[in-house]
Amino acid sequence: MKSRKQSMDGFVARRPQRTSLGEISSKKTTTIGHLRSIENRPEVLSNTRQNTRPLTSANNANKLKQNISESLAAIDKNTKPSHRQERKQKRKKKLIVRIALAVVGIIVAIVVGWLLLKLWQTMNSVFGNGNILDLFSQQKLKEDAHGRSNVLILGTTDDDPAHPGATLTDSMMVLSVNQTKKDAYMFSIPRDLYVKFGMACNSGYAGKINEYFGCVNNGDSQEAESERMEKTKKFIGDIFGMDIQYVAHINTAVIRDAVNAVGGVTVNVQSRDPRGILDPSMDWMCRAKELNAKQRRERCPTGHYMQLTNGNHDMDGEKAMWFSRARGLVAPTYGLEQSNFDREKNQQLVLMALKSKATSTGTLTDFGKVTS
Template identity: 30%
Template sequence: MDKRKRAILAVGSVLLIFAALFVVRLGNLYSSINTQKETWAQRIPKKKNDFTILMMGYGGTGHEGAYLTDTMMVLRVDFEKKSTLLVSIPRDVWVEVPTQSGDEFFRKINSVYQMGLFPKNYPDLKREYKGEQGAGDLIKSVVGNITGFPIDYYVAIDFSGFKQAIDTLGGVDVYVKQSFTDPLYPKDGKEKDLCDVDGNDLEKLEELFAIATESPQLAFPCRYETLHFDTGIQHMDGATALKFVRSRQAPEDGGDFGRAHRQQLFLEAVKDKVLSVGFIPKVIPLLNDLEGNLKTDIPIDLVNKFLKEVPDAEQYDVTQIVLTTDNYLQSSYSADGQYILIAKDGEGVWRSLHKDLTNVIKGISLTPSPKPSL
């Protein structure tokens, strides 16, 4: 065997060894974050080309309402048609939760995931929806009722994991369409800070709590910071990116609807960054960073399928929809006085949305666009 052939063989052997180590390490890491312990390594059906994934973000340990999923997006990918559908669901959507007794039980959608995680607080919850994977199955079922098609898998990440993921990518360049200032962005860990007020001064505290009902920043200013983002391309590290996608109190671009639209813009920026840096080498560092901050039931076979599609991501057509009161939702109040959002077709009736999503999946464009105006 000549030197050239030996060199090629040696290089090939090294690459195979690295590939094998990559697969083994990926499998070990992935098994630790996957909540479907018995099936995470199973093969996906060969003839199935479309998958739906519910993506959720929550505060995590140390945050008030630690497991409230205030960010919820449904991603549907069709590998054969090379199309992607992204649907954002606001946190205040009012949904029915399945019970063991069959009694009606309604809650805001952002609280559904935590019900399965803490079933002792909800004794009438159906048994199959209790526990870590049960919580995932529960929220997939509830969201599937809204979209009109089943949700195959879920992925949930906390704030810390989100920041780490963006930093691992080296930050992201985001095009900010509209400048905005949010004077009420909550500081981490300051949710219950009394801002140097004596905790024993009950009269003063009662006065401040009364003020906080209308003007929380006046009562407890140390709990908040002011954010500002200018129009144009902005480079964001993990901490800045989290503020960008969480902010909801800006007069110019606030509320859950504006926030949902920004989250979709941010996902586009993440996709662009992934394509520009070469994602594969970062998979292991990323999973290392996210090991304690990410939960999913996506089988590793589908992860590999997604990784293979990364080079072709620019070829995919993308349809983005944000559920708002301009299209599918209407404002209402629950029996106990909570502000909620219900379907315009009627509480729990999603005919219009189902029809539009079916058309999108068939390749029929929506007119007018269901996106909120900016």
């Protein structure tokens, strides 16, 4: 029996297409389908044989190319690299690791150097003239004839230029330490103490002692700051007959940041009034625009920002800073009837709480917290 001829590669000619007017379209098309006998449609095959050959050849070429690519890929995948290639790859990996470690080392060195520089700048701006080195060295601090090391602490609001009298040293304290007996004493200097300046200042040749610091000069350079600190240290020392070895200039931001650095402090409020203290001059903190209603209630649960009962209170940096500035300036107020004297006492309470927290948590050895 004579075998039937099959259509080429499974291509079957379609019937001629008719247009909407009933005419036979001259466009010849083919579709992929099952193998069929060509005897049923000899006339269609004879018309389309020439059109299917180029398409079949291109298709076969694409399939051949794909098969070759897959075979090469399989060979590459299954081929094991030679010892030379393995050594080369290992050397390449080691080189990458060394480069990565070198980059990390450089970054660490930069970060450590930046922290040390910032620590030095911060401490130098507070103590002046590099005296901070004495505090970290193994040698004893400088002492007076009585074996005591005395530090003058000057507090201003120069971090708030909009505040009137930003250069006035409204807070002045002397810290005296005996390194042999391991004891320390602190006393505050009244800001309203009337003294003779020995030079012309805003109020003349005499006035309140808190004016002297800003009267020395009004420069913004580090040299001008050092001159103010050194002359004020000598001026205060001469008034009280003390040999003061060190001086520190701090502002309100220092208190706030220091308290935040140790995670807050616990201050024991001690007022003569059994109710505690109230200073409504700070109630504007309850109406800050950036707060929503809930935050306002949390900040001022009693309706006043600075209203505290006697006893222990946990304070963050912001609260501790404003507590150390409260002096009952606006009525109605209570517990602050001695105004600036009560403020000085509260400042000492904050500093003692800060000292206790810092020494108990190891903050003084944490460079990240000290320089933050």
